Amino acid sequence: MIESSRELRDVCAIVGAGNSRLGRVPGISGLDLLVEAMRNAIVDAGLKVSDIDGIVCRGPDDSYCHHQRVGERLGINARFSTTLDNGGASQILAAALAVMAIKAGLATTVICGYGRDAWSRTHASEEARVRNETRPSSQRAQEFGPEYGYFGAVAAHAFGATRHMHLYGTTRDQFGEIAVAFRGHALRNPDAQMKKPLTLAQYHEAKQIVSPFGLYDCSLRSDGAGAVIVTRSDRARDLRQPPVSIKGFGSYNNLTGWFAGDNMVTTAAKESGESAYKMAGLGPADVDTAQLYDCFTYMVVAQLEDYGFCKKGEGGPFAASGALRLGGSLPTNTSGGQLSEAHVEGMLQVVEGVRQLRHTYPKERQVKDAEIALVSGHGGNQVCHSTLILGRG
Amino acid sequence: MSATKPLPHPAPESAPYWEAATQRRLELPRCKACGKFWFPPSQSCPHCLATDFEWKPVSGRGKVFSFVIYRRVYHPAFEQEVPYVVALVELDEGPRLLSNIVGVPPAKVACEMPVKVVFDDVAEGVTVPKFRPA
Secondary structure, eight states: OOOOOGGGTTTEEEEEEEEOOOBOOTTOOHHHHHHHHHHHHHHHHTOOGGGOOEEEEEOOTTOSSHHHHHHHHHTOOOSEEEEOOSGGGHHHHHHHHHHHHHHTTSOSEEEEEEEEEHHHHHHSSHHHHHHOOSSOGGGSOSSSSGGGTOOHHHHHHHHHHHHHHHHHOOOHHHHHHHHHHHHHHHTTOTTOSOOSOOOHHHHHHSOEEEETEEGGGBOOOOEEEEEEEEEEHHHHTTSSSOOEEEEEEEEEEOTTOTTSTTTTTSOTHHHHHHHHHHHHTOOGGGOSEEEOOOSBHHHHHHHHHHTTSSOTTOHHHHHHTTTTSTTSSSOBOTTOHHHHTOOSTTHHHHHHHHHHHHTOSOTTTOOTTOOEEEEEEEETTTTEEEEEEEEEO | OOOOOOOOOOOGGGHHHHHHHHTTOOEEEEETTTOOBOSSOOSSOTTTOOOOEEEEEOOOEEEEEEEEEEOSOSSGGGTTTOSEEEEEEEETTSOEEEEEBOSSOGGGOOTTOEEEEEEEEEETTEEEEEEEEO
16 A cells, blocks of 8 residues: 655644535525635635735536636636636545645645535425436436436435445434434534534434435535635744644545445445555544545445544444544434534545534533544545545644 | 436437347447446446457346335426336346336346346337346
8 A cells, every 4th residue: 555645744723714605595596605704714814916926616517627717716817727627526636636736836825615505406496396406418328327216315325324234233213313313413503504403303204315325314405605724833823813734635546436345335435544544643543533534324334444543343332323423423414414514525624624623612512621623524425535534623 | 298217318329228138138348358237338348458249138037135225206207206216226247227116116126136037118109127036
């Protein structure tokens, strides 16, 4: 296995973080939501727009050179600028690419972010409800799927859940605890899309979508955006916020497919995490809070195992023990995650990891004494994965 | 007017697969260099990258690697079908195929269940391989 470059450890820090309005935000494009989040991140950092000389972002799946639209709206000519295409793994890759560009001397201060209008696209009007698609039609499968009634991301991830339940006896009660725990976190987050409590009984009573997944196993359709600003660590110390150091990152892609080998049970989080831990010089026991890509409850179970927080097969009981709750041994998705805060394809997980390490939250939202946060990104229907390890100052 | 189910739109490299299905044969590309089957069809072997291959019948037998049960209607043509099973079937020859499990109530489907291919004539000249308990 390739050694992650330790030369990149602690070279850069995240000095600004922001989010847009989240949830149901009709009348604004994903692009302008992203610009809203970026403006908030720039203000948060105490920087001027002219300080930003790099943009790494991700656009909608049918966009061309999305970063050009972002720069146009922010009034930036960037020294380093590009758009990424790695699904929900893109958002962490953006921060990783920012570090590499800064280390290479191609830029000094890079803004990264992602925004989407997934609720408005699918629910804001009757026409949108009928269409109910976030992906452009040209990218949908033409054979080996639709003729069997196979549609959507829910099923692709539900296959892994079925297999995990078969191999390890994982239960829907355990999945339910994840949904309930993250809802509890969302109730402490005024920006979160979901405002009402959720009980395990309500989880079980909710309609089934694609079994074994019911409604509350599935993440939200959201409008929203998040952004972070990366700069050199020595520069970060002079800025407004307590700096959050980028200690390690990693990536892995099971391009042979989610259906190949054991990929649906042991995900690319395993190799991605190993790279990130090596770069950071840390292991799972050092992590105080995890912000995991929770597109579906089961993916939290798989990642808890793949990141080494418990053994393979023990993710269900680990989650059900209450470990993931604020106050538990590994507070996870402390803003409510994609199941209850908003689904912005992993971008808000990065933002929350940063905020936890600043220690500026009110007591009921703060992971006590959090020094190290692990953030994950996952995309392309269980194929691509990225990991970010952040450290306090 | 009721909606019609989507029909497969074969890519150039998968046309022989669908052609064989209309004649009630399950055929996959098999590499002449390394002897392995693969799926989905493509113009070179993903195991050894050789381009010399042939279309060969497989046994049509395999087991359910994993499966899901659709309860929500994603496409109006499947309104009468829910709940229906979409499974990943691992053929005895190795490749895994996405398909439906038919001829058994969804609640009876399980991982590792042995299955064998059946052919469903879904439209004039279009036959879709499905699986039922072996």
